[in-house]
Amino acid sequence: MTDLFSGRLAILGLGYIGLPTAAALATRGIEVIGVDINPDIVAAVSQGKVPFIEPDLAVAVSGAVAMGRLSASSETPEADAYIIAVPTPFNGDHTANLSYVQAAAEQLAPRLKPGSIVILESTSPPGTTEQVSRWIGALRPDLKMPHDTDGIAEIYVAHCPERVLPGRIMIEIITNDRVVGGVTPRCAQRAASIYRVFAQGEILLTDAASAEMAKLVENAYRDVNIAFANELSMISESLHLDVWEVIRLANRHPRVEILKPGPGVGGHCIPVDPWFIIAAAPTQSRLLRIAREVNDDKPHHVAKQVIAKASRFHSPTVACLGLTFKANVDDIRESPAIEVVELIAKGLPDTEILVVDPYADRVPQALAAYSNLRMERTVEAVERADIVVLLVEHDQFKALGRTRLGGKVVYDTRGAWN
Numbered sequence: 001m002t003d004l005f006s007g008r009l010a011i012l013g014l015g016y017i018g019l020p021t022a023a024a025l026a027t028r029g030i031e032v033i034g035v036d037i038n039p040d041i042v043a044a045v046s047q048g049k050v051p052f053i054e055p056d057l058a059v060a061v062s063g064a065v066a067m068g069r070l071s072a073s074s075e076t077p078e079a080d081a082y083i084i085a086v087p088t089p090f091n092g093d094h095t096a097n098l099s100y101v102q103a104a105a106e107q108l109a110p111r112l113k114p115g116s117i118v119i120l121e122s123t124s125p126p127g128t129t130e131q132v133s134r135w136i137g138a139l140r141p142d143l144k145m146p147h148d149t150d151g152i153a154e155i156y157v158a159h160c161p162e163r164v165l166p167g168r169i170m171i172e173i174i175t176n177d178r179v180v181g182g183v184t185p186r187c188a189q190r191a192a193s194i195y196r197v198f199a200q201g202e203i204l205l206t207d208a209a210s211a212e213m214a215k216l217v218e219n220a221y222r223d224v225n226i227a228f229a230n231e232l233s234m235i236s237e238s239l240h241l242d243v244w245e246v247i248r249l250a251n252r253h254p255r256v257e258i259l260k261p262g263p264g265v266g267g268h269c270i271p272v273d274p275w276f277i278i279a280a281a282p283t284q285s286r287l288l289r290i291a292r293e294v295n296d297d298k299p300h301h302v303a304k305q306v307i308a309k310a311s312r313f314h315s316p317t318v319a320c321l322g323l324t325f326k327a328n329v330d331d332i333r334e335s336p337a338i339e340v341v342e343l344i345a346k347g348l349p350d351t352e353i354l355v356v357d358p359y360a361d362r363v364p365q366a367l368a369a370y371s372n373l374r375m376e377r378t379v380e381a382v383e384r385a386d387i388v389v390l391l392v393e394h395d396q397f398k399a400l401g402r403t404r405l406g407g408k409v410v411y412d413t414r415g416a417w418n
């Protein structure tokens with residue numbers, strides 16, 4: 001018989017990962033308590049509301065709250081299982097900042113009882129899940145933790161990384177294959193019983209460190225491939241070639257699949273996760289480090305090109321289309337578009353810069369200091385602009401007719417109008 005979890009479950013961190021996971025479990029009958037340190041998020045979820053935009057999530061959350069299956073709290077409750085989905089940013093030196101994970105482990109430790117399951121979903125360097133077990137063990141010497149028992153542990157600790165795509169989270173959380181890595185094989189089996197409640201993809205059991213590394217490798221693989229495309233775009237520009245045409249032709253080779261270049265790499269994952277590998281094996285990670293450097297440099301390259309184009313005008317207006325880190329979402333974390341806009345605003349202090357994003361209603365904090373910059377609506381910004389810079393391929397921008405762009409200098413970093 002397939003082992004299916006059927007107890008009470010708490011999720012620590014109600015962000016882009018924690019809240020969809022909470023909704024997926026609660027809508028399938030599990031009693032879920034979402035815990036967050038941000039009181040605004042707790043208040044919103046308690047009323048069945050979602051504090052960010054993600055298709056289909058609002059319906060799932062409001063339904064689960066109305067059915068009494070999902071609630072939110074600032075306090076960590078007693079539960080049979082805990083999922084940790086808190087941020088894992090990097091420090092100034094690019095090492096992982098595990099303070100949120102440690103805080104979450106310390107919050108739930110006093111509530112554990114024999115048989116409890118603890119799953120770390122936050123993307124983490126190899127060894128972190130075992131470290132979670134150690135942090136808990138230090139606070140609960142009465143419990144047999146899996147990292148230091150030869151016999152049967154009383155607490156099951158595992159890592160289950162998340163690989164959903166923002167904008168498709170509610171589909172992919174169900175359909176993606178899941179990797180579940182236990183501190184012991186029994187830990188992996190117990191953790192998998194939770195994902196079987198809603199996951200339709202295959203559940204692959206392994207050890208915790210392999211699961212941690214597999215997640216990091218997925219994003220490092222993407223980063224290296226995007227760096228190749230970004231480098232190609234800069235090479236093509238210097239040779240006065242159209243990179244989109246070059247890639248289109250090269251991709252007709254049966255074993256070549258070059259990704260699309262862009263203004264840089266953004267979001268919470270791809271620009272961050274490769275650093276966790278680089279920090280763990282600095283001497284061996286040469287390619288990963290260079291890929292990071294290429295992608296981090298791309299916003300500077302884009303801004304330089306725009307500033308050079310502006311020098312042809314006496315008093316130009318520049319329209320920058322897009323602020324989010326990818327199309328059709330409202331997430332601006334680590335967004336290269338914001339960095340490009342900031343570099344342009346700094347480099348052209350006397351130039352009017354109009355910023356457009358249908359998913360952002362105000363100037364982000366990082367740009368607030370620039371008085372030459374303001375938010376505008378798409379059509380008005382394009383009409384007023386001499387130079388139009390496309391930074392994010394939101395559907396609304398892709399739909400702009402060619403006639404509106406006629407007579408403008410257009411710099412399309414995404415190839416959306418090709």
Ligand SMILES: NC(=O)c1ccc[n+]([C@@H]2O[C@H](COP(=O)([O-])OP(=O)(O)OC[C@H]3O[C@@H](n4cnc5c(N)ncnc54)[C@H](O)[C@@H]3O)[C@@H](O)[C@H]2O)c1
Pocket residue numbers: 012013014015016017018035036037038041085086087088100103104107121122123124162163164165166268269
């Ligand atoms: N967003 C993605 O697409 C994505 C994809 C794969 C993996 N991940 C990983 O998942 C993890 C979570 O990412 P996210 O995008 O959901 O982050 P997020 O910032 O959207 O949400 C994290 C939430 O955790 C809360 N929090 C912080 N400390 C807490 C604590 N001690 N107790 C309770 N709540 C706490 C924060 O207030 C916030 O609401 C990260 O490790 C990230 O790398 C994210």
